[in-house]
Amino acid sequence: MRFTELGIDTRLEQQLAHQGITEPTEIQAHAIPTALAGHDVFAQSKTGSGKTLAFLLPAVQRVMKQKALSKRDPRVLIVAPTRELATQVFSECRALCAGTNIQVCKVLGGENYNDQVKALRRDPHFVVGTPGRIADHVENRSLFLGGLELLIFDEADRMFDLGFEKQLDIINDSADHRQRQTLLFSATLDHTQVEASSRQLLKSPKRIMLSNAH
Numbered sequence: 001m002r003f004t005e006l007g008i009d010t011r012l013e014q015q016l017a018h019q020g021i022t023e024p025t026e027i028q029a030h031a032i033p034t035a036l037a038g039h040d041v042f043a044q045s046k047t048g049s050g051k052t053l054a055f056l057l058p059a060v061q062r063v064m065k066q067k068a069l070s071k072r073d074p075r076v077l078i079v080a081p082t083r084e085l086a087t088q089v090f091s092e093c094r095a096l097c098a099g100t101n102i103q104v105c106k107v108l109g110g111e112n113y114n115d116q117v118k119a120l121r122r123d124p125h126f127v128v129g130t131p132g133r134i135a136d137h138v139e140n141r142s143l144f145l146g147g148l149e150l151l152i153f154d155e156a157d158r159m160f161d162l163g164f165e166k167q168l169d170i171i172n173d174s175a176d177h178r179q180r181q182t183l184l185f186s187a188t189l190d191h192t193q194v195e196a197s198s199r200q201l202l203k204s205p206k207r208i209m210l211s212n213a214h
């Protein structure tokens with residue numbers, strides 16, 4: 001199967017081909033068309049199965065297709081549990097956006113706060129970061145989520161294990177539920193806290209649960 005068969009642009013397919021990525025993984029084959037159709041998604045598949053592109057591709061595709069870029073940015077917010085994971089998502093996102101006018105900003109804990117405030121003032125289309133620092137910017141009004149179209153929780157199980165429940169609530173509450181789409185990815189099946197919180201974070205989600213066995 002090809003990425004274009006899932007609704008992905010040839011331009012993005014070519015970007016992936018440069019990285020040696022030509023065929024979608026199972027989670028990508030399921031999650032990409034579901035996300036592109038506008039559904040909320042609750043997806044679970046094991047580590048290394050390609051979850052990052054499963055949410056980045058529909059996110060980039062969606063923003064790429066919008067002609068007039070609105071003033072209500074960011075359009076997409078991606079929350080990841082650790083600095084390392086957020087940095088990885090940021091790098092993959094930037095690689096995909098090469099050759100587009102999409103601006104991506106990284107907001108990590110432990111890095112200079114005021115530099116981030118300045119970067120956020122330039123209205124990036126995508127913001128990628130860790131829960132604590134994103135929640136700080138939301139509470140201090142340096143990050144406004146009123147125009148958010150897509151909220152993505154990456155490695156949600158890990159974020160709950162690390163005790164970020166309160167920060168995720170702050171982020172969730174500040175983004176308008178009626179107009180946003182939400183994608184939640186987890187490596188663990190039947191994670192009690194993720195299951196419970198998914199009811200607040202997602203509306204009528206499509207569940208994509210892939211077995212951890214081969």
Ligand code: ADP
Pocket residue numbers: 020021022023024025028045046047048049050051052053
């Ligand atoms: P997960 O988040 O599920 O743990 P990642 O998104 O980090 O997995 O992907 C794991 C590795 O697989 C990465 O090195 C990534 O570049 C690679 N990868 C992702 N999708 C594909 C694909 N369709 N074909 C080949 N390699 C892929």
Ligand code: MG
Pocket residue numbers: 051052154155
């Ligand atoms: Mg991952």
